[in-house]
Each structure stands twice: as structure tokens, then as C-alpha cells.
Amino acid sequence: MAEPKFGPAGNSESFAAAGFKKSEDAPAWLAQMGLTAFEYQCGRGVRCGEETALKIGAAAKQHGIQMSIHAPYFINLSSEESERMEKNVGYVLETARLAVPLGATRMVVHCGGQGKLTRDRAMRNSHENVKNILRALDEAHLTGCAICLETMGKKSVLGTAEEVCELVAADDRLLPCIDFGHLNCRTGGHMNTREEVKALFDLMENTIGHERTAKLHAHFSHIEYNDKGEVRHLTFADTVYGPDFTPVAEETAARGYAPTFICESAGTQAEDALAMKQCFMAQTEK
Numbered sequence: 001m002a003e004p005k006f007g008p009a010g011n012s013e014s015f016a017a018a019g020f021k022k023s024e025d026a027p028a029w030l031a032q033m034g035l036t037a038f039e040y041q042c043g044r045g046v047r048c049g050e051e052t053a054l055k056i057g058a059a060a061k062q063h064g065i066q067m068s069i070h071a072p073y074f075i076n077l078s079s080e081e082s083e084r085m086e087k088n089v090g091y092v093l094e095t096a097r098l099a100v101p102l103g104a105t106r107m108v109v110h111c112g113g114q115g116k117l118t119r120d121r122a123m124r125n126s127h128e129n130v131k132n133i134l135r136a137l138d139e140a141h142l143t144g145c146a147i148c149l150e151t152m153g154k155k156s157v158l159g160t161a162e163e164v165c166e167l168v169a170a171d172d173r174l175l176p177c178i179d180f181g182h183l184n185c186r187t188g189g190h191m192n193t194r195e196e197v198k199a200l201f202d203l204m205e206n207t208i209g210h211e212r213t214a215k216l217h218a219h220f221s222h223i224e225y226n227d228k229g230e231v232r233h234l235t236f237a238d239t240v241y242g243p244d245f246t247p248v249a250e251e252t253a254a255r256g257y258a259p260t261f262i263c264e265s266a267g268t269q270a271e272d273a274l275a276m277k278q279c280f281m282a283q284t285e286k
Contacts, residue, residue, distance in 0.1 A: 014270065027059040050101050067102050075109055076110075111157060
């Protein structure tokens, strides 16, 4: 039976503190910690060359690290401006091309802002933009990387659990990226109990089916929030905002799911990813 994967988004501060300077060294470092995933970050743009990507990908394969990649933050799926829609496609194609030498099989994409549009119109635009992106990937023969649409932390942007599930349900090639910290932010702290996690998983199964729910992509971190949603990412040292990973681990283990859990803590993402893995393993031993 498949098991969940755990790893960081980008490199922890401790990676550099240990004397490492190149991301191609990350897979071996993560493997010796007991981690099994790594999400390469292209949030500010795709800036990694093919030679470097090949080295990272080879090291990941050698050390049993599952690779994913985060597309640029500039993507706005709700836009209806032709220039912006073309740029959305361009950013995804750029990321997909880099995913090949990295060996990444999942690409995380943000949904984008609502702006002055109604929520319904923004969702209609998002459906159209996603179709355009999938069509472009098909035409470019870049179909080896599943697009994972992410739940978002600010209330002013698209990305509730319901909205992401609706978008993902439209095509079997899509997966949800459930960011539990983001959902905790936009619900004012209501992604912090076993019952709340159970309701989320039930929603997903009822919308996109068991198979895709069971292999969901997930982000997790403690995040400060206010009445508008997300403010900033924290570490597991936070005891105020949460959310707590234990309810997620409990419900994931109970259902036999095998997600990829990527930790986005602020500087301690590898260490906190290991804490998540240990928490999950404790649930399976009960």
C-alpha cells in the first residue's frame, strides 16, 4: 500500500547552516533525515537551468525523493484579459519544461485574485483558463506533471476548498493542493479539529472521488492570520495560530490515504516536515 510522502518546500535555513550551497545536495540531505519529498520553488519565476535541474532530478531519483514544483505566483486564473491569460499559459509551460529534468510529477498552481469580478465570474474565468492551460500542455507534449490547484489563505482570492474541488472536478488530470494552513486562515481557525478535517475529506470525496482525494497534494504550516485571512508563515514553535497537524494525521491514517505533505514553515520546513512524519507514524502505530 502506498504511504504518504513528507518533505519541505525549498531548503531550510539549516541546509545552508550545514554548509550546503546547491539544491542538488538537498535530496541526499533530506533522505538522511528520513524525508521522502521535495518541492522545488519557482514562485518568483523559473530561474533554474536544465543542467542544474538534471543534477537535482538525478539526486532525487537516487535517494528516493519525490519531486514536485511550485509554479510562479504571478499566475491569475480568474483573469479574463487576453494578455494575462497568455501569460498564465506561458508560466505553466515554463514550469512544466523544468519539471521534466527535475523529475517532478506534480505542479502547484495558485488560483488568483477575484479583483472587481463577482465570485461566479471569477470562477467561470478560472475554468476557462484551466482548460487553456491543459490544452497548451497537451499541444506541447508536456503531460507528465499533474496540475495541483491550491487552496489559498486570503479571503480576497479564489481558493476555498469548495472552489478548488469544483475546478479540479472538471478534469481527471487535475489534483487538489490542500493547504491546511491557508484553510485555517480563511476560516478563522476552523481547520484545527478531527471533525473539521473529516468534513474536508468528505467534501473532496463527494466532489472529486476517492482516488484523487486519497493521493492529494498537501501543504502544511502554521500561519498567522487576521480578519482578512493569511498574514505570514510561522514555524511549529507557534502555539497561537496553528493549525495542529495531529487531526490531519489521525484522519489521513484512519482513511488509508497516501498524500504528499509539503511543509512550508518559515525557515524550519525540513525539521517541521520530519515532525509531521513522526506524528503520522505515531497514528499508524496505535
